[in-house]
Amino acid sequence: MIERILLFIMIIVGFWGIVTKHNIIKKIFALNIINNAVVILFVLEGSRIGSNAPIMESGITHIVDPVPQALMLTAIVIGVCISALALSFAFRLYKITGTFDVREIKRQVHHEA
Amino acid sequence: MKKIGTRIFITLGLLPLLLVLLPLFLDGTPWPVAVRNYLELNGVKDSGAINLVSSIYLGFRVFDTLGETIVLLTAVGGTIAVFTRSGAILTDGYYNSNISALTDSEKQMLLDDPSFTLAGEKRLSHVLRTHLIEVVTGVLGPVVLLFGFYLMLYGHLSPGGGFQGGVIIASGIIFLALGNRIGHVNFLTRALVLERIEACAFLLLVFASVIGTAMGEGFFTNPFNFIPGNPASFIVLLNIIIGLKVGAGIGFLCIALVGREIV
Amino acid sequence: MIIILLLFILMLSLFVLNTKDLLHGIIALSAVSLLIALLFYLCNAPDVAITEAAVGAGVSTIVFIGAIRYTERRDK
């Protein structure tokens, strides 16, 4: 219960960061943070039903749920790919406008377009 | 004053979504156990892999993994293309390879401008730091590569697997690149080699998905079913292919990103 | 134990978003990833722990540093 509330706060923090931070790189930080929060949520809750890692060496029973873990492998990788691509856009925008500030970029790009 | 007003406005705007989320987080329904119980009984028998996460990742839900690999491939290609278009020059390995073409002052600039400093940072200690990095990473590189291959090949038996092994292989490649002296390039740290490995591995992965179709077993089924014994052979094969693809792809991405830019 | 780890992760995340120096933010983010990997290990998820450590602390740090390397690191 307390863990879920903490994760909820983490999602609030990340979402607030995406919206209110003006620096593009910080927006990408925040995106990483909410992604991490959801990954923790899945794995943490999935591990409540067992006490052993899902590696079936002889005699192991009572394992945790392996499905959320496998799903989250995919989610982690997708998250990193998205942030790499976002960073490349940030780099390009910096090369064009000379700043990471989203308001300034918007003003300059608006002039050029 | 106006700034505070905007803040309050934004906070009020975001509040509804967060309020809506709250019941989902407070909901304490016990986690379902049906799938876990099924896998505990039949998972190893069905897929042959002792590591159940691996058996889901590369067996039961391998189609997701194919999608994930495609995301990675597209992201690596796209990121490098956008960086290149913005004026960053791709280099072979960490250091610029055609050093002989540079003038003396440019060489001096390369030596002065150290590896992991950011633009505008001027400190004298950095020269020492690069030497430290060169020696340590150069020695560690092969060990890390070995560990990566271990993870990749034993993914069905122990924690690890193609993807994790691949990422470790990529860090091994980066270590090798960092350990190189200026002007030296390893076989593994050349951009072209990595690109070729990645392309081949992707082609193999797509073909691996349709071999089962051609053998009459169905899309993405184990084509080695006719061999009696361990049914994990297909998972091992996929582990190797994905490991090579991910290692080459991420290694390529990282080398391209930290590679020296001369514009 | 898990709650303490989560509190640390939360504090570091706040630091990541509020620091003035982007490089510090990147390092803190990779520290977050390492803590998360530890958390996963405690949750009996060794596979995810390896992935998170390798991807979150390794690859994404390199990508972030690669992006801000020839740009600016201060958040004005």
Added chain:
Amino acid sequence: MKPEDLLFAPVVLPLIGAALVIAAKAFLSRKVVKIVEYIGAFLGLGLPLMFFAIIYPTISNGVVIYGIIGGWHESVGITYQFDGLAWLVNILTYSVCAAAWIYSLDAGPEGPSFTSVFLILTAALSATIITSDIFNLFVCLEIVGISSYILVASTDKPGASLAAFNYLIISASAMVFFLIGVYGLYRITGTLSYQGITETLQTLPDHGGTSAIISVALIIASTIIRVAIMPFSGWLPDAHALAPHAVSAVLSGVLIKVPLFALSRVLSFIPSGASAGQLLGYAGALTAVLAVILALCQNDAKRLLAYHSISQIGYVVCAWGTAIHVGVASSQGEALMTAAFLHAFYHALFKGLLFLSVGTTVDRAKNRDVYTLRGAASILRASGERIPVTLITFLIGALAITAIPPFNGYISKNAISYALDGTILYYLLFVAGVGTVASFIKLSRIYWQKPNEMISTKPQPVPITAHISQLGLALICLISGVIATPIYANTKNLLTGEYPQYVTNWYSPATLMKTAVIVMLGAGLYLLTTTKIISRLLKKLRELPSHFESLFIYFSIGTAMLVGWMLWFK
């Protein structure tokens, strides 16, 4: 080979094509790569069309093919489902993608990287509609997303990078909420396949209660971001207007529709999905009107078309949502669903055609401003176009979108009107139709009169590939309008399993009368907008500032409203 394996042809063949192109790029010389590119594109975009022809007799008999990828047990494997809807959406995807790829050969972004990303996008769109597993839907949507961000940014315009970044950040954070929705559903049902979720929720008291409703609403909201109906559409105009022309055609034609039809399977998880359909239907109708007003304000030709995409998707969502609300099995629901798909399909064709034709024109004239560009027809003639192909194809597209007989837009818009007759939505769509006529009169003015400024250099000739793809799409627009009755009947059969009982008379006097009224009112509205007061007002509307934060605030409020509505009207 099992017969059901053939179903994966539209997913695997483009992937094989993409893999071949990537491998050729890494190993072979530039000339050989070009040949491999053609082979890959034929494999990926041509062969699947043959497969659709082969499978058609089976699907049209009402056969729905279920299965599990890899043949595993159903509780752990990924299930898939190929039915009439999947067949139709695949046809939509492949026809527009093939035309856009041909256009891109000389005009658009070219090269092996573009072709491979484009093929991957096609495969992912196809997989989105075939899959029947909620997490697999997430993965497919992410592939679609990541390849479209790259395609939007594949031009040198500085604005395109910002547009791609905005698109990325809003849809990536929406996908996080999608994952939270998956978490909620998995927690209460313990399964990920659509069928399993529906069955388990039926056994639960109150169909899973609040948690189930919130989870489904989160999934709907984060998918609707891609569909871009009104509160969620802030990212679309920039991205569609600044992308290369061939990419714009695919984005507007295909990308905003496939997630919508994939969503119709998600909505059937819980009974309150029907009330969500009602809300979305209202939102769609309002979108159709508001977006057309905004389109009337625009001065950039491609941005005007982008706003029209929002408006037309509003028509589709309106019909689709109302169909789900009244029940897909009822007779009105069947008619609405058929009309919704028909309009989505026809819109994909004529909007693709319009983007390509206008793209060709503005490239020659080197001016995209609707107010200053004049005499584009003579500029096109100067570039060596003896027969005014681009002008003709533009006119066909414009007549189709303004619902003039005998082009296809007339059929689909009237099909929606017939089915909605008598409701408030009907009148909203009527207003949107008037606005569409007015804004296309405004857009078509760029072709008439004399050029404002004499162009000193001779414009580049229009490549033959551009002509082929434009003419191909225009021909399909005309044919699908002329032989509308069998197409309508077959679409209805594929979607609902039965042919219509009676033949609709598309050209009844009342309908023709209504069209005439709409055209006249549209012309009147256009004349009104040329007056000083109104044009000043339009300029004000156009220059309204748009903030980055507003994207998220709309997302937040929209999601909350959806949840509230679904809880209220259980």
